[in-house]
Amino acid sequence: MNPTNRICFPWKSFAPLLLILVLLVSCSTQAEKQEASHFKTRGLVLDVHDLSTVDWPRRAKEAGLTTLATHITPSQVAEFIQSERGRQFLQECKTHGIEVExxxxxxxDLLPRSLFEEDSTMFRMNEEGKRVADYNLCVHSEKAVKTVCDNAVKYAKILTPTTGRYFYWIDDAVPMCRCPECSPYSDSEQALLLENAIVNALRKEVDPEAMLAHLAYVNTLEAPVKVKPAPGIFLEFAPIYRRWDKSLLDTGATGWNDTQTITHGEHLRLLDENLKVFPAETAQVLEYWLDVSLFSGWKKPAVALPWHPEVFLEDIDVYAKRGIRHITSFGVYIDDQYIKNHPDLTFVNEYGKGLEYYRLRQ
Incomplete structure (x- = not known):
């Protein structure tokens, strides 16, 4: 064929259209990937020292995580967030597209123990019938509940999550109040009475769409019966008395030390009972797969994390099949010194990517 007789396609004039088509296909592919990620929250909970000494926002992004959560107390975290390093942390999270909780x-912090001398009735009654300031409160003291709510609002204005989800936990693994008004209610129900008041205060004073966690942990693992969650309350299930070298599918397995006799099967029964009270689609599991502090007995120097990726993958499948879309794990003690002593952080990427690329199997 004579080249001069060829029909020449005007590529240059169509270049803008082709670019638009490429961008549309790319955006569509990214959207499909986003929708295909079963877990909406793929998180890690770290204390302020961890966040101060390690570039966690970048590492979280590279691992496929969505969320970093600060820890331990409101006053500690408020001091960090208001510091130069804390403001830098927030900016780094924004740059990398990481949510902050x-x-x-x-x-x-919400009910300072110093208030006991002012009014002991705000504090819990023990089994001997004495008011004590050791932990928690009397949820039938209007003054105590108001004090807690006022301080929750105060801290919420400093520690504002990017997700609208708040976490103000009771003192965990210790009793609630045993006064005549409180004693008919389980510890789970007393916690929920307080949480209902807090979420209502947050929605009135801070964010009309605020959500607040009900922490199911040790003595609050039993699902509440007499008290129903207010709008905005979601379940956070924290099975600290399990073990992590065996998956939840091993229903006869018991806890990580000899004092813990609750089985994996019992944990799952309690989770299922809670999911009859709280919506599965908003429920979050707070796990310990990456919790170096736990495996170190909450003492430093920290030990190397005993990571069992096959157990982790079986566990997230168990949770996903119950409709749970939000997963996070403690990662406390993974700080600069931990990385110096144990430089292999492969487990962080295996955790994040395992959640990011999980697909629900029937």
């Missing part, structure tokens, strides 16, 4: 042991 604050998972907090709260009662000592």
């Amino acid at each position: 604050h998972e907090l042991h709260s009662m000592g």
